[in-house]
Amino acid sequence: MSFDEIKELLLARFGNDVIIGEERNGLQPALLIRTESIADVCLELRDNPSTYFDLLNCLSGIDYGTEANKFGVVYHLTSIPYHLSITLKVSVENNRDELHLPAVPTIAHVYATADWHEREAYDLVGIYFEGHPDLRRILLPDDWEGYPLRKDYIAAEYYKGIKIDYPVESNNPAEKITYKTPFQPNPKYTEALKRYEQKIADAAVEDMVLNMGPQHPSTHGVLRLELITDGEIVKELIPHMGYLHRCFEKHAESLTYQQTIPFTDRMDYLSSMTNAHAWVMGVERMLGIDQDIPKRIEYIRVLVSELNRISSHLIAIGTYGIDIGAFTPFLWCFRDREHIMGMLEWASGSRMLYNYIWVGGLFYDLPVGFEERCREFVDYFKPKMAELNQLLTDNQIFISRTANVGILPLDVAINYGCTGPVLRGSGLRYDLRRIDGYSVYPELDFEVPIGKGAMGTTGDCWDRYKVRVDEIEQSLYIIEQCLDRLQKELKRTPDFDPRAKLPRKLTPKAQDYYFRAEGSKGELGYYFIHNNERSEVPFRVKARGPSYNNLSVVPAITKGVMIADVIAIIGSIDFVLGEVDR
Amino acid sequence: MELIDLLIKIALIIVIFVISLVVAMYSTYAERKIAAFFQDRVGPNRAGPWGILQPLADGGKMFLKEEIIPTNATGFLFIVGPSLAILTACIGSAVIPWGQNLEIGGRVIPLQVTDINVGILYIFGVVSLGVYGIMIGGWASNNKYSLLGAIRAASQNISYEISMGLSIIALLMVTGTLSLGEIAKQQHGFWADGYFSWNVFKQPLGFLLFIVCAFAETNRSPFDLPECETELVGGYHTEYSSMKLGFYLFAEYINMFISSAVMATLYFGGYNFPFMDLIHSPNLVAILGVVALFIKIFMFIFFFMWVRWTLPRFRYDQLMDLGWKTLIPLAIANIVLTGIFMTFFK
Numbered sequence: 001m002s003f004d005e006i007k008e009l010l011l012a013r014f015g016n017d018v019i020i021g022e023e024r025n026g027l028q029p030a031l032l033i034r035t036e037s038i039a040d041v042c043l044e045l046r047d048n049p050s051t052y053f054d055l056l057n058c059l060s061g062i063d064y065g066t067e068a069n070k071f072g073v074v075y076h077l078t079s080i081p082y083h084l085s086i087t088l089k090v091s092v093e094n095n096r097d098e099l100h101l102p103a104v105p106t107i108a109h110v111y112a113t114a115d116w117h118e119r120e121a122y123d124l125v126g127i128y129f130e131g132h133p134d135l136r137r138i139l140l141p142d143d144w145e146g147y148p149l150r151k152d153y154i155a156a157e158y159y160k161g162i163k164i165d166y167p168v169e170s171n172n173p174a175e176k177i178t179y180k181t182p183f184q185p186n187p188k189y190t191e192a193l194k195r196y197e198q199k200i201a202d203a204a205v206e207d208m209v210l211n212m213g214p215q216h217p218s219t220h221g222v223l224r225l226e227l228i229t230d231g232e233i234v235k236e237l238i239p240h241m242g243y244l245h246r247c248f249e250k251h252a253e254s255l256t257y258q259q260t261i262p263f264t265d266r267m268d269y270l271s272s273m274t275n276a277h278a279w280v281m282g283v284e285r286m287l288g289i290d291q292d293i294p295k296r297i298e299y300i301r302v303l304v305s306e307l308n309r310i311s312s313h314l315i316a317i318g319t320y321g322i323d324i325g326a327f328t329p330f331l332w333c334f335r336d337r338e339h340i341m342g343m344l345e346w347a348s349g350s351r352m353l354y355n356y357i358w359v360g361g362l363f364y365d366l367p368v369g370f371e372e373r374c375r376e377f378v379d380y381f382k383p384k385m386a387e388l389n390q391l392l393t394d395n396q397i398f399i400s401r402t403a404n405v406g407i408l409p410l411d412v413a414i415n416y417g418c419t420g421p422v423l424r425g426s427g428l429r430y431d432l433r434r435i436d437g438y439s440v441y442p443e444l445d446f447e448v449p450i451g452k453g454a455m456g457t458t459g460d461c462w463d464r465y466k467v468r469v470d471e472i473e474q475s476l477y478i479i480e481q482c483l484d485r486l487q488k489e490l491k492r493t494p495d496f497d498p499r500a501k502l503p504r505k506l507t508p509k510a511q512d513y514y515f516r517a518e519g520s521k522g523e524l525g526y527y528f529i530h531n532n533e534r535s536e537v538p539f540r541v542k543a544r545g546p547s548y549n550n551l552s553v554v555p556a557i558t559k560g561v562m563i564a565d566v567i568a569i570i571g572s573i574d575f576v577l578g579e580v581d582r
Numbered sequence: 583m584e585l586i587d588l589l590i591k592i593a594l595i596i597v598i599f600v601i602s603l604v605v606a607m608y609s610t611y612a613e614r615k616i617a618a619f620f621q622d623r624v625g626p627n628r629a630g631p632w633g634i635l636q637p638l639a640d641g642g643k644m645f646l647k648e649e650i651i652p653t654n655a656t657g658f659l660f661i662v663g664p665s666l667a668i669l670t671a672c673i674g675s676a677v678i679p680w681g682q683n684l685e686i687g688g689r690v691i692p693l694q695v696t697d698i699n700v701g702i703l704y705i706f707g708v709v710s711l712g713v714y715g716i717m718i719g720g721w722a723s724n725n726k727y728s729l730l731g732a733i734r735a736a737s738q739n740i741s742y743e744i745s746m747g748l749s750i751i752a753l754l755m756v757t758g759t760l761s762l763g764e765i766a767k768q769q770h771g772f773w774a775d776g777y778f779s780w781n782v783f784k785q786p787l788g789f790l791l792f793i794v795c796a797f798a799e800t801n802r803s804p805f806d807l808p809e810c811e812t813e814l815v816g817g818y819h820t821e822y823s824s825m826k827l828g829f830y831l832f833a834e835y836i837n838m839f840i841s842s843a844v845m846a847t848l849y850f851g852g853y854n855f856p857f858m859d860l861i862h863s864p865n866l867v868a869i870l871g872v873v874a875l876f877i878k879i880f881m882f883i884f885f886f887m888w889v890r891w892t893l894p895r896f897r898y899d900q901l902m903d904l905g906w907k908t909l910i911p912l913a914i915a916n917i918v919l920t921g922i923f924m925t926f927f928k
Contacts, residue, residue, distance in 0.1 A: 210726050218812040232730070232898055323812050325803065325895025331621035397804060397894045563730070564897045567813050 001050060003029050006086060009051070013044055023089075026511030027285065030074070030087035035104055038075070038090050042110045045077060045086070053077040053086065054414050056111035058514060060527050060542035061121025063150045069095060071102040071127055074527065076514045080414065080430060087514065092127075096152060099186045101128040108132055113417030116552045124149040124249070128189060135192045139242040139581060142193055146180055148250055149540075156180040196238075203228040207235060210563075214243050218323050218567045221577030223551075227566065234566055237558045239551065241580050248582040249541055256536035257283045257506045258359055265353040267545060268579040270315050271520035273308035273344070276357040277301055278524045281438060282515030283359045286508035286528060289501070293360065296490040297498055298440045300366055301357055303374070303482040304344060306475040310381075311340040312520035313468045313475075316421075316574040320465055321392050323571035324401050329392045336384055339377050346370065359506055362498035371487050378476055378483075385472060393469055402465060403456030406557050406569035410459065416556065417549035420522025421471065422573055425451035425464030432518040444481050446474045461572035468574070506536045521574060522546030543582055547575035586689075595695055598675050605879075606835035607637040613835075613887050620891040644828035652821050656722040663719025664822065664829035670712040671836035677701040678843045679766045681853045681872040684865055693853075693872065694763055701762035702750060705844055706743070709799055712837065713739040716801075716808060719830070720818030731817030734898060735808035738798055741905035742805075746795035748913030749788045752920040753848060756784050766852035771859055782849040787916045789849045791909055796845060798905070800837045803890035807898055842882035843875070850878050 001009075010018055014037060021032035033041050045053040057076040064070040072091035078084065094102035101122075106129040108115040118129040119138040126147030129135055137144060146153055155165050157179040165179070203209050210227040213219040222243035228236040248267060252260045257279075264279045265272035280301075284290040318333030341351045346367050348356035356363045392398055408418070413426040423430055431448040433441040449470030451463025486492075508530050516525040525544035532539065550573050558566050611626065611634065618625025626633035651660055681693035698704060713736055720732025757765050769779045782789045798805040809817030816822075819830045846852060853871030861867050896904065 208726060216815060321894065325806070325810065325812065326893065327617070328621050328891050331623060335622050391892070392894075395894060397896060400900060401894060401897055562898060564810075564813050 001082060001084060003086070006045070006051060006084075007031060009048065010041060010044070014040065023512070026509075027513055028085070028087050030089050030512065032089050032091070035090045035092055038073075038088065039105045039107050039110060041088065042075065042077070042107045046110055051079055051084070052081050053079045053084070055080055056107075056113045056117075056417055057085075057516060057523065058525050058527055058542065058544040059107075059114050059117035059121065060540075061125035061127045061149070062529065062540055063125055064091070065539075066096075066152050069093060071125065073104050073121060073127060074512070075107070076525070076527070080428070083435060087512070096150070098126075098146070098183060101126050101186075101189065103128045103130050105130050106132040111417070112412075112415045112556070113549055113552065116548065123147070126150060132192075134196065135189075136196060137242075139245045141242070145182060145185075148247070149253075154178065154180045156182070200226070200228075203236075212566070218571065220319060220570070220575065223570075223575075223577055223580070225554075225566070225570070227563070229563065232562050232564075234558055234561055234563060237555045237566065239554060241551075241577065244577045244581040246578075246582065248543055252538060252541035252543075254537065257538065258536075260541070261358065262353065262355045264543075265355060266578060267543060267582055268312075268519060268521060268524070268547065268576045269352055270576050271305075271308045271312035272352060272354050273301075273305045273357065274312075274517065274519040275524060276354065277305050277439070278515065278517035278519065279526055280357050280359050281517060282513060282526045282528060283506065283508070285515060286511060286513050286530065287359070287503060287506065288508075289360060289503065292501055294496075294501065295440070296486065296492070296496065297362055297501075299482050299485050299490055300362060300498075302440055302444070303479060303486065304347065304354075304356060306478045306482070307340050307344060307374070309520040310472050310475045310479075311337045311344075313421075313472050314340075316468050317388070317392070317465065317472075320571045320574070321398075323567050324398055326392055326395070326398065329388055332384070332388055332391075336381055339380070343370065343374060343377065346373075358499070358502060360502040361500065365492060365496060365498050366486075368492075371483050374479065375483055378480060382476065385469075389469065393466065399455050399462060401564075402461040402568055402572065404460050405456075405565050406461045406561070406572060407457045408459040408464075408553060408557050412556060413459070413553065416553040418522065418553050419549065420518065420520070420546050421464055421467040422522060422550045422553070424449065425467045425572075426459035427451050427453075427463075432516060432523055436516065438517060444478050446478050449474065461568050464572040464574075507534060509533060516544070519546055521576065521579065522550060545579035545582060547573075547577075547579040548582075551575045551580055590689075590691055591695065594691075594693070595676075598680070598695065599672065602672060602675055602836055602839055605839045605883075606832055607641070609835040609838060609883055610640065610831075611637045612883070613890075616884065616887045617891050620888075641828070644825045647824040649824040649826070650821075652724065654724045655821065656724065659718050659722035660821075661826070663715050663722055663818075664826040664833075665715075666718060667712065667715025667833040668829045668836070670708050670715060671833040671840065674705060674708045674837075674840040675843065677704050677762050678840070678847055679763045679852055680875060682864065682868040684868050686865075693868065697761055697763035700760045701765075702754070702760045702848075705762075706747065706750075709746075710739075710743060712799070712833075715830075715833065716818045719822070720808075723818070723821035725821050727814040727816070727820045728818050731808045731810075731814050731820070734814075735801065735818060738801075738805065738807060738901060738905075741902060742795045742798035742909070745791055745905060745909035745913045746799065748910065749785075749791035749795065749916065750848075752788045752913070752916045753781060753785050755917070755920050755924060756781065762847055762852075766847055766854070769851040769854050771854060772851070772856035779854070780849065780851040785849065785916075785920070787912065788920075789845075791913050791916065792849065793845060794909060796841045797886070797889070798901075800841055800886075801834060802838065802886055804893040804895050805901060806890075806895060807901060810895055838883060838886050839879065842879040842886070845882055846875055846878035 018034050018037050019031055020034055023030045045051050055078040057078050060074045062072045070091050071094055072089055075088040077086050090104055092102035104127055106118055118132055121127045122135050123137040123140050145156055200209060208229050210229050212227055213224040214222040224240040226238040227234050248263055251263050261276050264275040267275050314333040314337045318330035321329035345351045348354035408426050410426045410428055413423050427450050429448045429450050434448055449467050451458050451467055455462045510531045510533055512529050514525060514527045516523050523546050527542040528538050529540040530538050554570055558569055615625040626636040629635035629639045676695045679694040684691040716735040717732045720728040757768055771779055801808050819827055853875045855874035858867055
């Protein structure tokens, strides 16, 4: 179904005034929807048998600048059955009065993903979503003042006695820094916070409120899970995050595309290569140079990304072993990961945060001998993987701890925007490397492993774990194919320069572009808004971290389980807090 | 009792006490080296040659660390907890026969502190007391994780004591005595009357049940739920620091040593070893017997560690299921089978 047909469908269903405009100038056409109808439009697009837009990829809140005084929300929808994507936009005029935020109807009842994305938009851009069930701040502290991604945002000097801003001292009185003055928020916007506080207070009387994290051995970082438990049975789980919020989107608004690459490394710091790969491909497509990249560079990018995917999955598997109580697999995984880190360090100069893939090329060609060493690693690693499977995957206690635990049905997974191994564990063969076929993946042969419920029910923790184990094997297969090409027809030549195609200036045309790629945790998306033809700096960037969406499903599948199962479930989701909090 | 006998007893008690502490100390070292071996690592190798001074360094560290008693903890019970844990761990060794009697200068020196006629019941009593240290410590910490750990410890120990007791009953039917000294004596040599003399060959199922329960009673993996790090941070000892934490950890290793000694005595012939009748010097037999017992003990300790670094942990309800729905019925079946066997084949 084409863009125009979808438009016709909506006009026929809701009348002529539902679409107030369209944008066709960029790579991705967008429909401008009347603000009040957005929830109905989404519901129709989701449930109509000819569209089935069942996955909300990304929801971005946008401040269009102080001159426009306009706020907007952009929805990226995907139809998994029809392989369709569409962009919807709504916008609201607002005079930036903090007591009256721009209001947009919520779509959290249509897509459960929207729940957290809307909270984020409220938190960072200050858009109020009417009818949202729990509109609290999500990344910033509850009592933070102001909305940092607004273009007129002024930081307060102190937050609870902690100095926020360290400006360069200036003698010029005209450059005197003004700070935000405290204000009382509109009580309407703190209702959800009061409801939440009341809920915890009530629970503390009858049940036990157990704070798991942010310093807890199994939350894989600084995640705080607030558990309301009845003895060992969990009644409700409320995640709190933001402890690792490093303002990625704010940084990206003030740095050029090339300068932001090191920041993408720090999102999912366990698979930095895939993060940078996705970012670079997005920028290259906006610049229109994605077809000019030499094949050798593309193959090297895929090679290092897949190596990084293996190392990321090794951590997922190893730490999952620890979560279940098996310590030894963890160290085996780290031992093997060390070889990958050594190789990537050899190529890029850094062990975790590589900054290796650049827009239009690479930081440097692979070092001489890399291909041979990589092949040695593949040969070494395959038997190690078999050994690991004997120790952990087929262990009866491990199976009884993970099979039939934390079952994530496919419809719930899609509705919550789960992607990557979590979605595949629920039995859907959905891998963007295959679906979108970006880079040189169409030329490579690999399978997309899915959960089959071999030990219990499809979508249980064991399936999610097993998908990762199988993906490691597939990645090894991809690596072997890349090495074959890199050692034969794409062999290094003396005059090969991986920086030859680097653009002098990274100035794309003014456009919106959402690019998505398969990170090791799932769909990693970047939504770029570029509106100044002469600038190298994007107007707004929204990063859609797969971990953020995958984590949002945890409260839904932990009702009524035991405390030990909570650990098994969050371990099987495999999130990285660097990407959740960005 | 003569004074000299009293002095010999006191010396024996001190020797056994010191040996249990040293074995427990070096169990921590062995655990780390064995874990390192399983995990392709080197393990501790900084303190002394091959790191053999590591336990001393750890002990020194434990003593010198800051001692923290949380404001909301119950001060007195907070101290009683680890003290009780280490106390009950140490007194279990009193009834274990470490070897045959030594004869020095015409005086018979028994290598057993006391051979009370209800030795097994004494061991059971001590083991049951052991859980109080954990419960009191976990409760007095006033921490939710500690409390959950203490509750888990209590229910786990109570459940597994039952199947442990039932598996022992079948053994008692075979031996006909509660005295550990007597049981060790009955397993003389390795082969007697056309069959193996060690009890493990007479009670294979009973031994299997006993060793599973021993893992649970010592809170060792895969039954280490009371302190399970990934769920309960530190379990019952979350709030403990310095030597009080050291006592808890140390008690676990002493318990492991004592339960290995009990298993070796009850099922693996204690101080008996094959071909011991070929040696005619009784003192040499006694000394070799002690060596044999310690070899058996170290094998068990190695087995404890081997399991810990191989298997994942059970979930709380699975642990209870295993205890109540599998081990207890099996133990009862073992008693019935033993009875049938004894009635018809003896």
